[in-house]
Amino acid sequence: MGRSIDEDPLSLAIAPPPNETAEEREVRLKTEADARKVSDKIDEQLRAEKAALKKKRPIKVLLLGQSESGKSTTLKNFQIAYAADAWAAERAAWRAVIQLNLVRNVNTILDMLAEEMSGSPLPSEAEPEDTEDDEAPAPPPRALPAPTSPLQFTEKHALLKLRLAPLRRIQKDLEDRIGASSGEETFSPSTPVTSAAPFDFGGSPPPELPKKRHQEFFIRSTQSWKADLAANGLAKKNRAAQDREATEIVAGCADDMDAVWRDATVQEMLRRRGVRMELTGGFFLAEVARIATRDYEPSDDDIVRARLRTLGVQEYKIKFEKQNGSEWYFYDVGGSRTQRMAWYPYFDDCDAIIFLAPINCFDERLAEDPRVNRLEDTYRLWKSVCASKLLAKTQIILFLNKCDLLDKKLKNGVRVKDHIHTFGDRPNNVETVQRCASGFAEHGVRCV
Numbered sequence: 073m074g075r076s077i078d079e080d081p082l083s084l085a086i087a088p089p090p091n092e093t094a095e096e097r098e099v100r101l102k103t104e105a106d107a108r109k110v111s112d113k114i115d116e117q118l119r120a121e122k123a124a125l126k127k128k129r130p131i132k133v134l135l136l137g138q139s140e141s142g143k144s145t146t147l148k149n150f151q152i153a154y155a156a157d158a159w160a161a162e163r164a165a166w167r168a169v170i171q172l173n174l175v176r177n178v179n180t181i182l183d184m185l186a187e188e189m190s191g192s193p194l195p196s197e198a199e200p201e202d203t204e205d206d207e208a209p210a211p212p213p214r215a216l217p218a219p220t221s222p223l224q225f226t227e228k229h230a231l232l233k234l235r236l237a238p239l240r241r242i243q244k245d246l247e248d249r250i251g252a253s254s255g256e257e258t259f260s261p262s263t264p265v266t267s268a269a270p271f272d273f274g275g276s277p278p279p280e281l282p283k284k285r286h287q288e289f290f291i292r293s294t295q296s297w298k299a300d301l302a303a304n305g306l307a308k309k310n311r312a313a314q315d316r317e318a319t320e321i322v323a324g325c326a327d328d329m330d331a332v333w334r335d336a337t338v339q340e341m342l343r344r345r346g347v348r349m350e351l352t353g354g355f356f357l358a359e360v361a362r363i364a365t366r367d368y369e370p371s372d373d374d375i376v377r378a379r380l381r382t383l384g385v386q387e388y389k390i391k392f393e394k395q396n397g398s399e400w401y402f403y404d405v406g407g408s409r410t411q412r413m414a415w416y417p418y419f420d421d422c423d424a425i426i427f428l429a430p431i432n433c434f435d436e437r438l439a440e441d442p443r444v445n446r447l448e449d450t451y452r453l454w455k456s457v458c459a460s461k462l463l464a465k466t467q468i469i470l471f472l473n474k475c476d477l478l479d480k481k482l483k484n485g486v487r488v489k490d491h492i493h494t495f496g497d498r499p500n501n502v503e504t505v506q507r508c509a510s511g512f513a514e515h516g517v518r519c520v
């Protein structure tokens with residue numbers, strides 16, 4: 073049998089008193105109406121918040137700039153600051169990349185040693201051509217080797233070459249494991265060299281590009297060498313065995329690597345060739361004693377300094393726990409001219425662009441096309457990005473990068489005016505170069 077309403081405790085509690093006067097009734101009804109209004113408002117607010125949360129989409133940031141401008145490095149710094157767990161999980165995988173950076177430096181020196189010891193002449197640089205219009209900074213003059221007496225090589229150099237020979241195979245093994253991005257792009261006359269901004273179609277409609285979601289070629293959310301970490305069973309065992317072998321051989325060569333780097337004749341050879349390895353990305357030779365050990369664990373600083381070329385477009389998701397848990401997607405792109413066409417599909421729905429301009433590169437050439445000055449290329453790229461109609465509503469942030477390397481370069485006596493004629497007789501210091509480079513922003517449409 074059902075309970076009558078009179079027996080229900082809630083109905084009893086809110087029922088009007090039995091001897092309620094007309095005045096009391098009016099007050100009661102008004103209070104109830106006010107309470108209903110407040111409750112309706114709260115319900116409405118909750119509905120709106122739920123809808124907003126549903127609509128909230130991640131903020132998308134594109135990192136742009138030429139190769140070696142520091143895009144991946146900037147991303148690593150974001151990861152350290154805001155995605156500590158993911159960063160820690162990847163730490164071990166970077167050891168192989170750092171070993172590869174180190175071994176490659178040594179093998180480059182050994183190649184030069186072999187050339188010098190066999191009496192081969194210095195490789196001559198290609199004469200730069202005027203490839204593009206004259207708005208940009210002038211290309212650097214060709215460096216001429218100073219006339220000098222022959223380098224004195226001894227038995228010691230021949231012995232070091234021999235003892236470090238196993239590093240050739242280790243480089244190859246590490247490159248195979250790390251994949252395509254382990255190699256730097258080099259110039260080949262048969263490679264069609266694209267312009268600074270191959271995504272700039274000069275007002276005409278872009279060629280038919282497949283929709284982004286179908287472009288598996290472009291998006292590489294995880295690199296194979298990191299995916300290896302998740303490998304199980306036999307693959308994991310093989311990988312561990314390869315790791316141990318590489319680490320063992322690198323550790324066994326530690327003293328000889330150190331000896332070859334510190335050798336006065338080798339240093340003189342590098343000086344004569346104009347090679348400043350210590351100023352290039354992924355340089356670890358000065359720290360062989362710490363890195364070439366059996367129990368080496370990469371530090372944050374090592375990982376930030378490690379060099380691994382980006383291919384295609386890589387997506388990284390970072391959740392900013394301290395800011396309402398908002399999610400940001402960063403797109404790290406390959407920066408060489410041959411990679412830039414892949415950027416275009418990402419232009420239409422990104423919220424912000426961080427553009428990296430390495431201002432130390434005023435006297436350097438592009439690896440993929442040595443006829444082009446690196447600063448000139450950055451300048452053209454920046455102008456095209458700012459002028460792109462697809463990016464008209466996108467916030468563009470300009471980072472003037474590699475100021476520490478600029479400082480070292482200027483202190484070593486390199487003069488900006490020898491490479492950029494319009495620099496004139498301004499003081500040859502970082503502040504002046506920074507001030508001039510921030511003129512980049514004026515040539516673009518916007519800069520925040």
Ligand SMILES: Nc1nc2c(ncn2[C@@H]2O[C@H](COP(=O)(O)OP(=O)(O)OP(=O)(O)O)[C@@H](O)[C@H]2O)c(=O)[nH]1
Pocket residue numbers: 137138139140141142143144145146352353354355376377378379380381382383405406407408473474475476477
């Ligand atoms: N000293 C110094 N080195 C830097 C700086 N920014 C980047 N690097 C180094 O320069 C090298 C190249 O930087 P990356 O971040 O890999 O360059 P990228 O723009 O991602 O290059 P791609 O992937 O080829 O497009 C790395 O070894 C970095 O450690 C900087 O401000 N100072």
Ligand SMILES: [Mg+2]
Pocket residue numbers: 143144145380381382404405406
């Ligand atoms: Mg990169």
